[in-house]
Amino acid sequence: MRDLFHSELDQLAERLQEMCGLVGAAMGSATRALLAADLRLAESVIAADVQIDEAQRELDERAVAILARQAPVATDLRVVVASLRMSSSLERMGDLARHVALLARLRYPHKAVPGELELVFAEMGATAQRIASKAGRVIATRDLALAAELAKDDDALDDLHRQVFAAVSGEGWSASPETTADITLASRFYERYGDHAVSLAKRISYLVTGDLDGIGEPAPTV
Amino acid sequence: MRDLFHSELDQLAERLQEMCGLVGAAMGSATRALLAADLRLAESVIAADVQIDEAQRELDERAVAILARQAPVATDLRVVVASLRMSSSLERMGDLARHVALLARLRYPHKAVPGELELVFAEMGATAQRIASKAGRVIATRDLALAAELAKDDDALDDLHRQVFAAVSGEGWSASPETTADITLASRFYERYGDHAVSLAKRISYLVTGDLDGIGEPAPTV
Known part of the structure; x- marks a missing residue:
């Protein structure tokens, strides 16, 4: 049985996992709101962000x-400090989902994303949700293979971000x-969302291995 | 005379002030590189970012x-935790300056900013530098009037950001x-830079007053 102190650390980890669930759901709903120009769904994401902040x-x-x-002291201290960092990353991921929802609301009743990029943004949303879900499991299990998987998912997100830029800079772009x-901004929101999740996974990886550069770029910045 | 512990806290504050100087200089140089398509200056900002990370x-x-x-415990503990938060904000401000420099490098030998927006971006750069400089003085002095001034400067930065969007969405836009x-992205980098500085000023304000919402929106997110 865990002593009181370690139960408290476990509770921190549980709260972080809950936040992963909240920010994953937020980005999933925000993406649906963005692609369907769904005002009510956008409003609900915007309103729910205060829960993530709380x-x-x-x-x-x-x-x-x-x-x-x-x-x-020592590892226990690093766990608590890492929790403070991870909660910041998660709060920011919630903000980014809210930004996607704000864009959906701003352009309502029109769709903010042109038809030719709908699939790319749908894929970005799905990847972002997968990343949030994996981040929760990385916190729960400290599974470094899963942390590395998450970094790969983020690479996929970066590729999608580049696809958006290529489309915008391409010959056929007429929007x-x-x-x-x-x-451009929406795509950036997804890309940053992924960066924050990678930063979180790196913090867990660091707690396990002591190696900050263990699971690939980018280095944690928050 | 300060005891050893409080000297250590003072040293944290001095390091934070140094970081304010570094990120202010970085954004100043990045802006000059962006507006003049100055490749060497852009490269120097990009290279210097590792010092900020370090x-x-x-x-x-x-x-x-x-x-x-x-x-x-108590206030002293909050000072140390706030220092961790503020160093994150400053590191991110350095990243944002690097992003501006990366854009300058990407478009070299062309200028990334069209002539009609040069003055707006020059003003953004000057405002961002002023904000970084004030952030350093807020850390040094804990002067709440100065923190409030910094929040006003950030409002000015937000206005400039909106001006860029208005230009892009306007009739005469032909870029x-x-x-x-x-x-769009460059303008966002300046806007986020300002947000991080406000977040930092709010942390100082909180240490002085105990009131997190003391100096206006946005709430600290990092």
């Missing part, structure tokens, strides 16, 4: 309370400048 | 060492889709 605040308070009461600006 | 790593190691050795995508 989850971060609670988690951070818990982490600071653990630091104050238990004064952990309005406004649409060009919209989808 | 500064963050050192600062974070110091902060974790303080947690481990001194087990601070290529590639240029539209470039300047």
Whole structure:
């Protein structure tokens, strides 16, 4: 049986997993709202982001309370500090999902994404959700193979991001400048979402191996 | 005279101020490189970003060492945790300056920003530098009036960001889709740079007043 201190660390990890679930669902709904110009769904994602912010605040308070009461050292200390970092990444992933939903709302009743890029954005949304789900499992299991898989999924997301740029810069592109600006930003939101998940997986990897560069670029930035 | 522990906290603050200087200089140079299509200057900003990353790593190691050795509580603990957050914001500001420089390099020998938006981007660069400089002084002085000023500067940056979007969406816009995508992202980089500085100022404000919402939106996200 785990002692009280380690139960508290377990609870931090559980909260982080819950946040992974929330931000994955948010990006899934935001993508559907974006592709279908679904105003109600977009509104619901925007409204739900306060729950993600609240989850971060609670988690951070818990982490600071653990630091104050238990004064952990060595690996335990690094786990608590990493939790603070990971909650920031997750809060930011929630913001990025909200940004996608805000774009859907801004262009309603029109669709922000032109038909020729719908499949690319659908794939981005599915990949982002897969990444969030894997991030939750990486936190739960500390499985480094899964962390490496997540990094590969992020590479796929980066490829899709590049596809959007190639489409915009290509000969056949005839959308309005406004649409060009919209989808450039939207694509960036997905790309950053993936970066934050990779950063999170790297923090777990670091806790397990002590090697910050264990699972490939990019280095954790948050 | 300050005791050893508080000298260590002072040193954290000094490192954060140094990072403010580095990221301010980086965005200043990146902006000049962007507007003048100056390849060498762009390369120098890109190369110098590793110093900012290194500064963050050192600062974070110091902060974790303080947690481990001194087990601070109450306000002192919050100062150390806030330092970890602020170093993340600053590291990210460095990344955003690097992104501006990468764009300058990508489009060299052409200018990425069309003539009609040069003044807007010059103003964005100047505002971003002013914000970084104020962030350093907010850390040094904990002056809340200065933190509020910084938030106003960020509002100005947001206005410039909106001006870019208005230009892109306007009747007279005739630039290529590639240029539209470039300047949409570049403008976003400045806007995020400002957000991170505001987040940093809010953390200082919180340490002084205990009120997280003291100096206006947006809420700290990193």
